[in-house]
Amino acid sequence: MPGTRRLPSRHELAMWREFIEATELLRTAVAARLQEDTGLSMGDYTVLLALSEAADRRYRSSDLAAAIGWERSRLSHHLGRMERRGLIRREHCDADSRGSWISLEPAGDRAFHAATAPHLRAIRELFVTALTDEQVAAAGEVAAALRRHLTG
Amino acid sequence: MPGTRRLPSRHELAMWREFIEATELLRTAVAARLQEDTGLSMGDYTVLLALSEAADRRYRSSDLAAAIGWERSRLSHHLGRMERRGLIRREHCDADSRGSWISLEPAGDRAFHAATAPHLRAIRELFVTALTDEQVAAAGEVAAALRRHLTG
DNA sequence: ATGATGTAATTGACACGTCAAACACCGAGG
DNA sequence: CCTCGGTGTTTGACGTGTCAATTACATCAT
Numbered sequence: 001m002p003g004t005r006r007l008p009s010r011h012e013l014a015m016w017r018e019f020i021e022a023t024e025l026l027r028t029a030v031a032a033r034l035q036e037d038t039g040l041s042m043g044d045y046t047v048l049l050a051l052s053e054a055a056d057r058r059y060r061s062s063d064l065a066a067a068i069g070w071e072r073s074r075l076s077h078h079l080g081r082m083e084r085r086g087l088i089r090r091e092h093c094d095a096d097s098r099g100s101w102i103s104l105e106p107a108g109d110r111a112f113h114a115a116t117a118p119h120l121r122a123i124r125e126l127f128v129t130a131l132t133d134e135q136v137a138a139a140g141e142v143a144a145a146l147r148r149h150l151t152g
Numbered sequence: 153m154p155g156t157r158r159l160p161s162r163h164e165l166a167m168w169r170e171f172i173e174a175t176e177l178l179r180t181a182v183a184a185r186l187q188e189d190t191g192l193s194m195g196d197y198t199v200l201l202a203l204s205e206a207a208d209r210r211y212r213s214s215d216l217a218a219a220i221g222w223e224r225s226r227l228s229h230h231l232g233r234m235e236r237r238g239l240i241r242r243e244h245c246d247a248d249s250r251g252s253w254i255s256l257e258p259a260g261d262r263a264f265h266a267a268t269a270p271h272l273r274a275i276r277e278l279f280v281t282a283l284t285d286e287q288v289a290a291a292g293e294v295a296a297a298l299r300r301h302l303t304g
Numbered sequence: 305a306t307g308a309t310g311t312a313a314t315t316g317a318c319a320c321g322t323c324a325a326a327c328a329c330c331g332a333g334g
Numbered sequence: 335c336c337t338c339g340g341t342g343t344t345t346g347a348c349g350t351g352t353c354a355a356t357t358a359c360a361t362c363a364t
Contacts, residue, residue, distance in 0.1 A: 005273060006273075006276060007269065007272045007273060007276060008272055008275055008276040008279075008280050012275075012276070012280045012288060013272070013275070014292070015288050015289070015291060015292040015295075016275050016279055016280070018292050018295040018296060018299070019175075019279070019291050019292065019294075019295040020175075020178075020179065020182075021221070021295070021299070022294075022295035022296070022298040022299045022302075023171075023172075023175040023179070023295070023298075024179075025298065025299060025302050025303070026172075026298050026302060027172065027175070027176075028321095028322095029302050030172075032322095041349075041350080043349095043350075043351095060312085061312070061313060061314095062311085062312060062313080069173070070351095071351085071352075071353095072312080072313070072314090073313085073314075073315085073351090073352075073353080073354095074350085074351055074352075075313095076313060076314055076315085077314090077315090077349095077350075077351080078349095078350080078351090080314085081349070081350085093312095096311095096312075096359080096360075097312095097358080097359060097360090098311070098312040098313065098357095098358060098359045098360070099311095099312050099313070099359090100312085100313075117159070120159045120160055120165070121157060121158075121159060123160055123164075123165070123168050124158065124159060124160045124164070126301070126302065127160075127168055127171075127298070128160050128164045128168070129301070130297055130298050130300075130301030130302070131294060131297050131298070132297075135290075135293065135294050135297060136164060136167050137167070138287075138290040138291075138293070138294060139167060139171050139290075139291075139294045140166070140167040140170050140171065141287065141290070142171075142174075142283060142287050142290060142291045142294070143167075143170040143171040143173070143174035143175070144170060144174070145282055145283050145284075145287060146174040146175075146177065146178050146279070146282050146283070147170070147173070147174045147177060148282075149278070149281070149282030150174075150177050150178060150181050150278065150282070151177070180351095180352095184352095193319075193320080195319090195320075212342085213342070213343065213344095214341090214342060214343080222321095223321080223322070223323095224342080224343070224344090225321085225322075225323080225324095225343085225344075225345085226320085226321055226322075227343095228343060228344055228345085229319095229320075229321075229344090229345090230319095230320080230321095232344085232345095233319070233320085245342095248329080248330075248341095248342075249328080249329060249330090250327095250328060250329045250330070250341070250342045250343065251329090251341095251342055251343075252342085252343075305364100306363100306364085307362105307363095307364090308361100308362090308363085308364105309360100309361085309362085309363100310359105310360080310361080310362100311358100311359085311360075311361095312357100312358085312359080312360095313356100313357085313358085313359100314355105314356080314357075314358100315354100315355080315356070315357090316353105316354090316355085316356095317352100317353090317354090317355105318351100318352090318353090319350100319351085319352085319353105320349105320350080320351080320352105321348100321349085321350080321351105322347105322348090322349085322350105323346105323347090323348090323349105324345105324346095324347095325344105325345080325346085325347105326343105326344080326345070326346095327342100327343085327344075327345090328341100328342085328343085328344095329340105329341085329342080329343100330339105330340080330341070330342095331338100331339095331340090331341100332337105332338090332339095332340105333336100333337095333338090333339105334335100334336090334337090334338105
């Protein structure tokens with residue numbers, strides 16, 4: 001594998017720094033906006049979205065973790081916090097007593113529905129309108145290439 | 153401001169999700185590699201890099217925070233952890249007794265120098281080689297546009 | 305049945321990040 | 335001098351993320 005041990009050029013390094021810093025900025029800006037507008041974190045929103053879209057509006061914990069691409073223990077910790085706030089509920093699973101069903105509490109359902117429009121607006125204002133249509137497409141292609149490279 | 157309250161299209165939303173997930177993947181992959189290879193976190197590396205490049209190899213805490221774009225309290229917490237590990241030192245500042253000088257300990261200097269090449273290689277392997285030259289340039293432009301939009 | 309092996313989910317310890325409050329000190333105006 | 339508003343830095347509380355270990359159950363081979 002030729003080139004694997006080569007170092008990035010000055011220009012490539014500059015692109016890396018610009019990229020990593022800007023994406024961090026974007027992430028925190030959107031997260032802060034979501035928090036202000038709705039009291040939810042990005043993690044909360046991700047979990048609530050997945051539960052809302054689930055076939056029967058519930059998930060086995062492991063399946064939920066897989067669906068949103070999280071590690072199991074990360075999800076477990078997060079669900080603990082969401083449960084304390086009354087956003088979701090854990091129920092015993094009859095078919096497999098090791099497992100549990102995760103479902104929305106009414107408050108979680110309400111919070112998610114109230115959050116959707118503001119969150120999408122924030123995405124538009126902070127991400128979409130920052131870029132030309134070509135740049136949005138380019139961002140998508142870059143992201144897809146990175147994902148293939150990192151997971152494939 | 154027309155369009156500010158409009159919602160993103162399905163396509164724009166898909167690009168957003170792809171983008172935010174891929175950048176998260178990239179960040180954690182590079183961080184994990186740095187940790188394995190060198191025992192340093194991205195934060196450690198950022199701080200050590202800034203100190204190494206400082207004119208007299210030291211910084212006032214606030215200036216360091218500004219230089220790397222961190223909040224003051226974030227830096228303070230991080231410096232506490234790095235100090236415990238013997239990577240940096242805090243010294244009393246004569247000119248202003250509220251402040252302190254942050255400088256490298258020998259161990260921090262060594263750790264940084266040992267980390268540079270592996271880290272740059274990881275950046276190359278995980279970021280640069282994932283993309284074509286055009287995509288690297290596009291990523292840089294997207295990042296620059298986002299930064300202008302978010303900070304400007 | 306029993307015991308090895310695997311899987312579902314949680315836990316504990318710890319690093320990291322943010323916010324608001326606290327602390328210690330500066331420098332200027334009365 | 336002194337006190338008062340501003341600045342440099344730290345602290346505490348808490349949410350978040352990772353890793354390794356644990357708990358509790360399922361399953362399969364014998």
